[in-house]
Amino acid sequence: MSWLNKLAERQIAKARAEGKLDHLAGEGKPLPDRPGDAFISAGDAVGFRIMAEAGVLPQEITLKKQAAAQRAHLATLTDPAERKAAMAELAHLEMQQAIAEEARRKFLK
Numbered sequence: 001m002s003w004l005n006k007l008a009e010r011q012i013a014k015a016r017a018e019g020k021l022d023h024l025a026g027e028g029k030p031l032p033d034r035p036g037d038a039f040i041s042a043g044d045a046v047g048f049r050i051m052a053e054a055g056v057l058p059q060e061i062t063l064k065k066q067a068a069a070q071r072a073h074l075a076t077l078t079d080p081a082e083r084k085a086a087m088a089e090l091a092h093l094e095m096q097q098a099i100a101e102e103a104r105r106k107f108l109k
Contacts, residue, residue, distance in 0.1 A: 044104075060100035067093040 015021050040048070051057060070093055074086040 058100070058104070060097055060104060063093055063097035063100060067097060 012021075048058065048061060052061075067090060070086065070090045074083065074090060077083045077086055
């Protein structure tokens with residue numbers, strides 16, 4: 001076990017002994033299923049979750065939601081011209097999302 005793991009375990013044990021982990025929101029309930037978290041680091045996932053709970057979302061998450069909505073809209077279209085326009089919009093949203101993700105990665109390095 002690394003020194004960082006030992007430190008974390010000691011801090012958790014101390015907080016538990018002091019009762020700081022009692023009566024937390026969601027205590028005794030299963031963790032919510034967040035399949036999207038599998039594709040980002042644990043640190044980023046926690047940061048995004050904290051921002052979301054505070055009502056603030058990073059641009060890349062907003063763009064991800066917009067792209068998902070655009071994909072759903074695209075699935076309903078049958079007219080070739082409308083599908084082409086919707087696909088162009090989806091490509092634009094996905095490009096903006098990729099730029100925002102890359103900017104975050106470079107910022108955190």
